[in-house]
Amino acid sequence: MSHPKLANIFLKNEDRVNWHDKALWFVREKRDVAVNKVKGWEELREVAASIKSNVLSNLDNYLLQFEENAIRNGIKVHWAMNATEHNEIVLKILQENGAKHIVKSKSMLTEECGLNPYLEKSGIEVIDTDLGERIVQLANEPPSHIVLPAIHKRKEEIDALFVEKWGIKGGNGNAEYLTREARKHLREKFLIADAAITGVNFAIAENGGFVVCTNEGNADMGTHLANIHIACMGIEKIIPEMEHLGVFLRLLARSATGQPITAYSSHFFKPRPGTQLHVVIVDNGRSQLLGRPEFRKSLHCIRCGACLNTCPVFRKTGGYSYESVIPGPIGSILGPGTDMEKYNSLPFASTLCGSCTDVCPVKIDIHSQLYKWRQIISPKKGTSIKKLAARVTGNILGNPKLFRLSATIGTVLLRYLPGSLMKNLTAWGKGRELPKVPKQRFRDWYIKNRKE
Amino acid sequence: MSKNEIIASIRRNKPSLIELELPDYQQFREDIDTVSLFKQQVNEAGGSVIECNRGDIEKILSDNYQNVSEVYSLIDEFNPLDNRSADDEPSEYKNLDLVVLNGKFGVAENGAIWVPDSNLSQRIIPFITRNLVLVVLQMSLVANMHDAYTEIGKFSEGFGVFIAGPSKTADIEQSLVIGAQGPLSLTVFLV
Numbered sequence: 001m002s003h004p005k006l007a008n009i010f011l012k013n014e015d016r017v018n019w020h021d022k023a024l025w026f027v028r029e030k031r032d033v034a035v036n037k038v039k040g041w042e043e044l045r046e047v048a049a050s051i052k053s054n055v056l057s058n059l060d061n062y063l064l065q066f067e068e069n070a071i072r073n074g075i076k077v078h079w080a081m082n083a084t085e086h087n088e089i090v091l092k093i094l095q096e097n098g099a100k101h102i103v104k105s106k107s108m109l110t111e112e113c114g115l116n117p118y119l120e121k122s123g124i125e126v127i128d129t130d131l132g133e134r135i136v137q138l139a140n141e142p143p144s145h146i147v148l149p150a151i152h153k154r155k156e157e158i159d160a161l162f163v164e165k166w167g168i169k170g171g172n173g174n175a176e177y178l179t180r181e182a183r184k185h186l187r188e189k190f191l192i193a194d195a196a197i198t199g200v201n202f203a204i205a206e207n208g209g210f211v212v213c214t215n216e217g218n219a220d221m222g223t224h225l226a227n228i229h230i231a232c233m234g235i236e237k238i239i240p241e242m243e244h245l246g247v248f249l250r251l252l253a254r255s256a257t258g259q260p261i262t263a264y265s266s267h268f269f270k271p272r273p274g275t276q277l278h279v280v281i282v283d284n285g286r287s288q289l290l291g292r293p294e295f296r297k298s299l300h301c302i303r304c305g306a307c308l309n310t311c312p313v314f315r316k317t318g319g320y321s322y323e324s325v326i327p328g329p330i331g332s333i334l335g336p337g338t339d340m341e342k343y344n345s346l347p348f349a350s351t352l353c354g355s356c357t358d359v360c361p362v363k364i365d366i367h368s369q370l371y372k373w374r375q376i377i378s379p380k381k382g383t384s385i386k387k388l389a390a391r392v393t394g395n396i397l398g399n400p401k402l403f404r405l406s407a408t409i410g411t412v413l414l415r416y417l418p419g420s421l422m423k424n425l426t427a428w429g430k431g432r433e434l435p436k437v438p439k440q441r442f443r444d445w446y447i448k449n450r451k452e
Numbered sequence: 453m454s455k456n457e458i459i460a461s462i463r464r465n466k467p468s469l470i471e472l473e474l475p476d477y478q479q480f481r482e483d484i485d486t487v488s489l490f491k492q493q494v495n496e497a498g499g500s501v502i503e504c505n506r507g508d509i510e511k512i513l514s515d516n517y518q519n520v521s522e523v524y525s526l527i528d529e530f531n532p533l534d535n536r537s538a539d540d541e542p543s544e545y546k547n548l549d550l551v552v553l554n555g556k557f558g559v560a561e562n563g564a565i566w567v568p569d570s571n572l573s574q575r576i577i578p579f580i581t582r583n584l585v586l587v588v589l590q591m592s593l594v595a596n597m598h599d600a601y602t603e604i605g606k607f608s609e610g611f612g613v614f615i616a617g618p619s620k621t622a623d624i625e626q627s628l629v630i631g632a633q634g635p636l637s638l639t640v641f642l643v
């Protein structure tokens with residue numbers, strides 16, 4: 001289904017839409033507060049972007065250097081061209097060691113590869129150990145957000161889910177109670193796990209180490225208890241030197257949740273004595289993306305989620321409207337790169353307000369890339385940009401009731417309105433005069449112009 | 453082999469070399485009071501700070517943690533009976549109530565404390581315990597993460613972690629809950 005159709009489903013529940021919008025805006029505001037405290041934030045983003053540009057231009061050598069150093073440290077390194085190969089490698093490691101119970105911490109890559117269902121087919125139990133991920137796993141749903149996987153769920157629903165799945169007493173949606181119950185449940189899983197699977201936030205070429213960031217401590221509970229640790233990383237996760245972590249760790253959590261750093265930033269270099277440490281390096285279309293100069297920069301992404309939180313369309317339509325593993329603005333440029341037919345509506349799920357580009361810690365030109373995708377997709381589909389964009393933005397912005405629910409959308413658009421872009425590119429901005437900020441409220445302007 | 457294929461594909465597709473610029477970390481230097489910022493950041497991360505002399509640690513610990521049964525300490529000033537051997541299975545530590553460790557240094561901008569393998573007997577210890585105490589030298593504090601990595605330098609150990617506060621989650625409706633899968637509390641002794 002296209003984004004507009006799926007968005008319509010999400011938009012049916014006004015309360016949920018309103019809550020979702022507010023919750024994400026709250027995270028976005030926390031990000032602003034955290035960012036404003038850092039001296040030279042813009043320069044820090046520049047430094048990060050320039051490191052990433054260097055990485056992409058020398059990726060082959062950095063990967064080989066990483067591999068060499070990792071092997072020297074006793075890490076086993078595997079390479080996977082695509083998702084299938086990645087899954088086969090992981091399964092083989094598990095089967096060779098007779099591992100049946102697996103605990104996994106958050107990894108968007110393993111979502112991308114469909115690892116869980118693949119392992120489960122072979123009779124292996126995979127438990128997601130990030131609380132949000134465990135919640136969606138119990139509900140048999142994918143994550144709806146890359147940092148806040150269960151942001152679309154209300155506390156009462158989570159309560160009912162735990163009662164149903166674990167037979168616990170209900171807690172009236174009390175977050176602390178539910179978190180403690182999940183803690184008890186996950187403890188048992190950690191203690192019996194044969195292997196732990198994690199993602200990789202950063203892999204260091206110069207010394208073969210890698211870093212995993214969590215707030216819950218779930219990656220560490222998994223990896224330091226089990227005898228096998230498998231870390232799965234996309235080829236773009238490489239950074240040249242250890243000192244560059246200083247740059248990226250300062251950016252990551254502030255952009256993601258407004259924390260100055262996550263509770264745990266764990267640096268793995270060597271396996272614990274007597275145990276195995278594997279790294280699986282996955283391409284799965286990334287090296288192809290590298291060959292497209294206009295979209296290459298999307299490989300800078302450190303998966304902080306800031307562009308999702310700030311996006312008025314994401315906040316109002318929810319992660320499932322995108323149908324892609326990575327939703328939101330970044331997902332809307334990555335999606336069409338992997339399957340243009342399937343994801344052809346995503347580049348239109350945007351107002352092109354440019355807020356995503358403004359918050360992106362690694363300076364990806366997200367909204368320009370969305371525009372470039374529109375240029376490629378529109379002629380192929382034989383539909384005008386205007387029509388497609390109208391379908392998407394029309395859904396959210398065309399419903400005055402829903403629209404009024406959110407004061408924030410207006411705030412974003414006013415604050416980040418790149419006037420010329422808005423006017424020229426979005427259906428509802430085309431040929432219309434933009435408001436003189438801040439004299440006129442966006443809503444008034446919008447209503448007035450819509451009537452015209 | 454996929455490795456060769458991936459490397460070949462990258463070589464075909466990568467742009468021409470963009471030099472790695474030497475970042476100027478000096479521009480991020482701020483005039484800050486590292487001690488007060490560090491204390492504030494540990495608190496904001498959900499931890500607490502006790503400023504004291506090394507000699508007082510034992511008394512404060514015994515006063516503050518009277519009802520704990522399983523205690524594990526790797527600091528010289530505090531030697532509860534319960535010390536175990538490094539060869540134990542990591543799951544043996546599952547009922548720990550209190551762990552006391554030395555941190556290598558603290559970072560003022562975010563309250564993080566660096567704990568490498570050499571400060572641990574088992575990697576699981578600071579994560580599996582209900583309550584964690586880290587002892588940090590006031591002298592050791594650095595301003596920001598750039599300084600932190602300068603401090604770490606060439607790292608040759610197997611594992612190291614920055615710990616900022618106790619474990620936490622906000623995955624249920626964005627309400628912050630302290631104590632997720634790791635410790636429920638973190639106390640920093642700043643000496």
Ligand code: SF4
Nearest residue numbers: 301302304305307360
């Ligand atoms: S594109 Fe930028 S803002 Fe969006 S998730 Fe990636 S790094 Fe974060």
